[in-house]
Structures are given as structure tokens and as C-alpha cells.
Amino acid sequence: MSSTNENFPEIRAAVAKLCSQFPGEYWRALDDTATYPTEFVRALTEAGFLSVLIPEEYGGAGLPIAAGCAVLEEIQRSGCNGSACHAQMYTMGTLLKHGNEDQKRRYLPGIAAGELRLQAFGVTEPTSGTDTTRIRTRAVRDGDDYVINGQKVFISRTQHSDLMVLLVRTTPYEEVKKPSDGMSVFLVDMREAVGNGLTIKPIKTMINHSTTELFFDNLRVPAANRIGEEGKGFKYILDGMNAERILIASECIGDARFFIERASDYARERIVFGRPIGQNQGIQFPIARAYAETEAAALMVLNAARLFDEGKPCGSEANMCKMVASEAAWHAADTCLQTHGGFGYTQEYDIERKFRETRLYQTAPISTNLILSHIAIHELDLPKSF
Numbered sequence: 001m002s003s004t005n006e007n008f009p010e011i012r013a014a015v016a017k018l019c020s021q022f023p024g025e026y027w028r029a030l031d032d033t034a035t036y037p038t039e040f041v042r043a044l045t046e047a048g049f050l051s052v053l054i055p056e057e058y059g060g061a062g063l064p065i066a067a068g069c070a071v072l073e074e075i076q077r078s079g080c081n082g083s084a085c086h087a088q089m090y091t092m093g094t095l096l097k098h099g100n101e102d103q104k105r106r107y108l109p110g111i112a113a114g115e116l117r118l119q120a121f122g123v124t125e126p127t128s129g130t131d132t133t134r135i136r137t138r139a140v141r142d143g144d145d146y147v148i149n150g151q152k153v154f155i156s157r158t159q160h161s162d163l164m165v166l167l168v169r170t171t172p173y174e175e176v177k178k179p180s181d182g183m184s185v186f187l188v189d190m191r192e193a194v195g196n197g198l199t200i201k202p203i204k205t206m207i208n209h210s211t212t213e214l215f216f217d218n219l220r221v222p223a224a225n226r227i228g229e230e231g232k233g234f235k236y237i238l239d240g241m242n243a244e245r246i247l248i249a250s251e252c253i254g255d256a257r258f259f260i261e262r263a264s265d266y267a268r269e270r271i272v273f274g275r276p277i278g279q280n281q282g283i284q285f286p287i288a289r290a291y292a293e294t295e296a297a298a299l300m301v302l303n304a305a306r307l308f309d310e311g312k313p314c315g316s317e318a319n320m321c322k323m324v325a326s327e328a329a330w331h332a333a334d335t336c337l338q339t340h341g342g343f344g345y346t347q348e349y350d351i352e353r354k355f356r357e358t359r360l361y362q363t364a365p366i367s368t369n370l371i372l373s374h375i376a377i378h379e380l381d382l383p384k385s386f
């Protein structure tokens with residue numbers, strides 16, 4: 001099966017080889033016990049795949065975001081799940097772009113070497129929903145520290161991370177001119193925070209995603225850990241969100257290719273009524289459609305990654321590629337499940353697990369409606385509905 005966007009062939013081949021050591025049995029066992037894929041993440045870290053975007057001067061490979069996309073796409077295409085560690089690639093960008101030299105020297109080499117895990121990104125809150133400017137978790141300056149109080153929800157991998165990029169309000173919503181003003185970003189050292197003002201509570205979900213609720217009760221964070229200027233945090237987070245959307249779109253492309261390959265293989269082999277089911281156009285056409293949608297989405301990911309790497313504005317492109325890629329993956333997932341008949345529902349085929357996992361990307365990190373709203377407002381000049 002030829003595919004668009006087969007760039008970085010050496011990286012792809014190496015990632016696929018590593019992933020072959022983590023077959024379906026490995027993921028199924030973790031799923032059954034809701035366990036984090038520690039060995040898998042360690043293997044990726046040791047092979048240097050999670051630090052491809054960190055500049056060479058800080059110990060990384062200094063490659064463009066398109067290389068990170070190739071890594072994550074191949075992980076998903078192999079049937080593995082990069083959501084256990086993808087955050088390292090995009091949260092690192094907030095530190096790299098907006099952190100001061102001292103912060104970069106203090107953390108980036110450790111992250112590149114795999115000694116420090118930066119896997120957690122804390123934005124969502126129970127009462128604000130998608131309207132990020134309404135977050136209420138508050139940091140108040142007290143001498144050389146800030147004191148943080150509030151609550152976050154659905155913050156993933158916090159129990160498997162040494163550091164967390166955290167968005168809070170430093171000025172209440174009611175006191176700012178623009179809703180996006182008055183928010184600040186902190187790098188929280190989880191090793192010091194847990195038990196000293198930060199409590200983590202795991203949330204059970206339909207997928208094995210290690211997501212949690214966070215309770216902040218007078219957590220002290222050194223002012224030296226504030227990234228960039230106080231009150232300008234929303235802008236820094238938006239930059240990181242473009243990277244997040246492009247990288248997650250690549251994961252969706254990988255998922256879609258996993259489903260299309262599995263569906264085509266099964267459709268060629270499964271004999272019903274004396275012929276391969278794939279000979280029936282009712283089976284062929286949905287797979288062919290999923291393939292076409294995936295190829296189109298892959299081109300949009302490539303375009304968004306190019307703009308990002310050139311330092312050009314890419315908010316709409318990042319959003320749109322994530323939307324079309326997540327939809328292509330979902331259509332491919334549905335088609336793959338249908339192609340497998342009853343066997344698709346059995347755990348041993350890994351289709352039902354991947355089906356559940358890929359559904360997430362229509363809701364997180366941003367839901368499809370919010371992307372459509374972004375396109376309507378920013379590309380079509382239509383009035384904002386909220």
C-alpha cells in the first residue's frame with residue numbers, strides 16, 4: 001500500500017522495528033489492568049525518539065516537527081499507543097520557545113537524556129470546559145514563590161511525569177481587559193509538589209490513558225519556575241497547542257493506516273460464500289473511501305507541519321488537519337470493525353482497543369465543534385456564536 005508523506009524513512013523503519021517488540025499482547029495486558037506502558041516509553045526514550053525535537057545544543061536531535069510526526073504516526077500504525085508519551089514532544093516546545101536560558105539549561109538536557117519526564121500538561125478544569133479563559137485555578141505571588149489553589153480535570157500521565165506545564169490565572173477573569181489576559185504558565189516539579197499541596201486522583205475511562213484529577217491546596221511553586229511573563233501565559237500555551245494538534249493529527253493518520261491495513265488484509269483472507277469478502281464492493285468501497293480520506297488528511301498534516309517549521313502562523317491549518325485526520329481515523333476504525341464481523345469485537349484482534357483509543361481525538365485535545373467554530377470565525381469571517 002503506497003502512502004502520502006512517507007518522509008523520514010530511516011526514522012520510520014527504526015520506530016516500526018522498536019514497536020514490533022511491543023505486540024498486541026503487551027497492550028492488552030496493560031489495558032486489562034489499567035497500567036502505564038513504562039517499558040515501551042523507556043525503550044522510545046532510550047532510542048532517542050522522544051527528544052527528536054529538542055535542539056542539539058540541549059542534547060536532542062534538533063529535527064523539525066515533521067520528524068516528530070513520523071515517529072508518532074509509525075507508533076500508531078504499528079498498533080502501539082503513543083498517547084503515553086506524546087506530550088513530551090509538544091510541552092517541551094513551551095519551555096523551549098518561552099522559557100529563559102536558565103530554565104532551558106536546567107531542564108532540557110535532562111529531558112533529552114531521558115532522566116526527566118515532561119509528560120503532563122495541565123489546562124482543563126471541571127467548571128470551565130473548553131472555554132479556557134474561564135479557568136479558576138489561581139496562583140498568587142508570595143515572596144519568591146507563587147501559591148496555587150484550585151482544581152484540574154483529565155490531566156493525563158501526571159503519575160508518570162517529573163514535570164508538568166501548568167496554566168493558571170494570576171489575575172482573575174473579572175479584573176482583566178481581554179479574557180485571554182491574566183493567565184500564566186508554570187513548570188511544576190511533580191516530585192516536590194505531590195503531598196505538599198498537590199493531590200492526584202486517577203480517573204477511570206474507556207481507554208487506558210492514565211488520566212487524573214488534580215487538587216491544588218496552597219501548593220508553593222518558585223517564581224523561578226514561571227515560564228515567560230506573568231499574565232501572558234495563554235499566548236505561550238496557544239503556540240504549544242498548534243504543535244500538539246499537528247502531532248496528534250499524525251497519530252490519527254497512523255491509526256487510520258493501522259485500520260486500513262488490517263481491514264484490507266482480513267478482507268483478502270476471510271472467505272464467506274466461497275470467496276474473499278473483499279471481493280464484494282460493499283466491503284471494498286468503505287475501505288477505499290477511508291484510504292482516500294486518510295491520504296487527503298496526511299497532505300494537510302504535512303502542510304501544517306511545514307508552516308509550523310517555517311515559523312509561520314498555522315492555527316487554522318493545525319486545527320483543520322487534526323479534525324480531518326481524526327475523522328479519517330474514526331471512519332477507518334468503523335470500517336475495520338465492520339469488515340471483521342464478530343471477530344472485530346474480540347480483544348485478541350486489537351481492533352476494539354484501537355477503536356476505543358482513536359475515538360478520543362474527536363474530543364481531545366480540542367473537540368470538533370470548537371475547530372469548526374475556529375474555521376467559521378477566523379477563515380470565513382462569520383460572527384462568533386459565544
Ligand SMILES: Cc1cc2nc3c(=O)[nH]c(=O)nc-3n(C[C@H](O)[C@H](O)[C@H](O)COP(=O)(O)OP(=O)(O)OC[C@H]3O[C@@H](n4cnc5c(N)ncnc54)[C@H](O)[C@@H]3O)c2cc1C
Pocket residue numbers: 120121122123124128129130131153154155156157205209211360363364365366367368369370373385386
Ligand atoms: C482521556 C482524556 C485525556 C485528556 N488529557 C488532557 C490533558 O492531559 N490535559 C488537559 O488539559 N486536558 C486533557 N483532556 C481534556 C480535553 O482536552 C477536554 O475534555 C476537551 O477539550 C473538551 O473539554 P470538556 O470536556 O470540558 O468539554 P465541554 O467544553 O464541556 O464541551 C462538551 C461538548 O460541548 C461542545 N461545545 C461546548 N461549547 C460549544 C459551543 N460554543 N459550540 C458548539 N459546541 C460546543 C464541545 O464540542 C463538546 O462536544 C483530556 C480528556 C480526556 C477525555
